[in-house]
Amino acid sequence: MNLQKQDARFIAHTYHRYPLVLVKGKGCYVQDEQKRSYLDFTSGIGVNLFGYHDDDWMQAIQAQLAQLSHSSNLYVNEPAVKAAELLCQKSGAQRVFFTNSGAESNEGAIKAARKYAHDRYGSERSEIITLCDSFHGRTITTLSATAQTVFHQHYMPFTPGFVHVKANDPKDLLEHVNSHTAAIMIEVVQGESGVRPLTQEFASLIQQVCEQRDILLIVDEVQSGIARCGSLFAYEQYGLRPDLVSCAKALGGGLPLGAVLFFDKTKDVFQYGDHGTTFGGNPLACVGACSILRRCQSDLYASVKEKGAYLKAWLTQMPHVKSVTQMGLMIGVELDHLDARAVVEECIGRGILLLTAKQRLRLLPPLIITREEIAYGMHILHDVLAQASSKSTV
Numbered sequence: 001m002n003l004q005k006q007d008a009r010f011i012a013h014t015y016h017r018y019p020l021v022l023v024k025g026k027g028c029y030v031q032d033e034q035k036r037s038y039l040d041f042t043s044g045i046g047v048n049l050f051g052y053h054d055d056d057w058m059q060a061i062q063a064q065l066a067q068l069s070h071s072s073n074l075y076v077n078e079p080a081v082k083a084a085e086l087l088c089q090k091s092g093a094q095r096v097f098f099t100n101s102g103a104e105s106n107e108g109a110i111k112a113a114r115k116y117a118h119d120r121y122g123s124e125r126s127e128i129i130t131l132c133d134s135f136h137g138r139t140i141t142t143l144s145a146t147a148q149t150v151f152h153q154h155y156m157p158f159t160p161g162f163v164h165v166k167a168n169d170p171k172d173l174l175e176h177v178n179s180h181t182a183a184i185m186i187e188v189v190q191g192e193s194g195v196r197p198l199t200q201e202f203a204s205l206i207q208q209v210c211e212q213r214d215i216l217l218i219v220d221e222v223q224s225g226i227a228r229c230g231s232l233f234a235y236e237q238y239g240l241r242p243d244l245v246s247c248a249k250a251l252g253g254g255l256p257l258g259a260v261l262f263f264d265k266t267k268d269v270f271q272y273g274d275h276g277t278t279f280g281g282n283p284l285a286c287v288g289a290c291s292i293l294r295r296c297q298s299d300l301y302a303s304v305k306e307k308g309a310y311l312k313a314w315l316t317q318m319p320h321v322k323s324v325t326q327m328g329l330m331i332g333v334e335l336d337h338l339d340a341r342a343v344v345e346e347c348i349g350r351g352i353l354l355l356t357a358k359q360r361l362r363l364l365p366p367l368i369i370t371r372e373e374i375a376y377g378m379h380i381l382h383d384v385l386a387q388a389s390s391k392s393t394v
């Protein structure tokens with residue numbers, strides 16, 4: 001039996017995978033079992049920040065592996081302390097709770113926000129406002145937070161207490177803020193729904209509403225954070241001052257790691273026993289995070305912005321492209337009426353890997369991608385789009 005058949009036989013059918021078996025990678029290239037190379041614009045969905053087989057990250061993990069790979073949260077572990085210190089120093093956060101994924105980070109942030117509101121205002125204040133077309137994860141509670149009806153099926157009852165308002169619609173927001181509102185939870189750039197940035201006006205309104213009413217601002221930076229958008233977190237470019245931030249994806253550089261960041265108001269919300277995890281903050285994932293975070297600084301941010309603009313310039317002049325949304329190296333491409341998945345499948349055949357997000361193409365290349373690699377990949381995408389016939393329309 002070949003590997004694809006075994007995959008279908010033994011692994012739950014939750015992903016409609018592309019027919020591709022990846023074996024190893026280096027830098028921005030990854031190889032399949034036939035030793036064909038692919039230029040990668042996915043980073044494993046925003047995870048492998050500095051490409052495959054990143055030397056600094058690998059050496060840090062190999063050294064730690066020979067020392068201690070897991071010890072539990074009952075004891076102090078240096079890599080976790082160092083990773084938390086780096087996150088706090090670079091963001092202005094006061095404390096960190098480590099998790100293993102984005103969904104868990106959002107769960108932690110939601111729990112902290114509810115406890116903050118409960119401690120101060122009682123149990124009536126528990127609602128969390130989230131934005132239409134958001135994505136916050138796959139647990140029952142983070143699906144409740146995710147304001148997309150496609151996700152609100154099969155698993156009833158969902159966690160109550162989530163209110164959905166339209167993104168970039170001040171009126172809708174103001175109509176739903178009331179004495180029950182504990183927090184407003186946002187992605188400043190909605191990733192899974194196609195790389196849709198909030199307007200500055202709407203982001204500023206949220207900040208204002210939160211500050212006036214002691215409503216907590218939760219920013220989900222799982223996809224947009226850790227230098228992806230040209231700053232440690234994307235919210236910085238909006239001038240926001242969140243109370244809770246969740247991150248994951250690129251934080252561990254390839255090992256499962258997420259974090260909840262607590263700022264001034266929320267730093268003491270969790271007391272001993274209020275929250276926990278077996279794996280979160282394990283030393284192996286955390287030395288990886290230290291390797292990643294040490295490199296998150298202004299020269300990297302400048303190059304991410306510059307490469308993002310370069311990619312956008314390529315994309316905007318391609319056939320079938322209606323619009324391009326971009327913040328650093330997080331890029332969405334709206335096509336006229338081509339099926340995004342069909343375009344991605346065609347690109348695989350031509351040796352480049354891209355993502356989709358809803359009906360858009362999405363690019364999350366490793367931040368180390370060079371201008372030459374971008375040009376090479378964009379020539380191919382240009383060809384694929386130019387040759388796309390009406391057969392591949394939706």
Ligand SMILES: *Cc1c(COP(=O)(O)O)cnc(C)c1O
Nearest residue numbers: 101102103135136137191222223
């Ligand atoms: C990917 C993602 C999540 C979920 O992260 P998991 O690690 O898959 O649980 C949550 N929020 C955003 C914005 C994401 O992009």
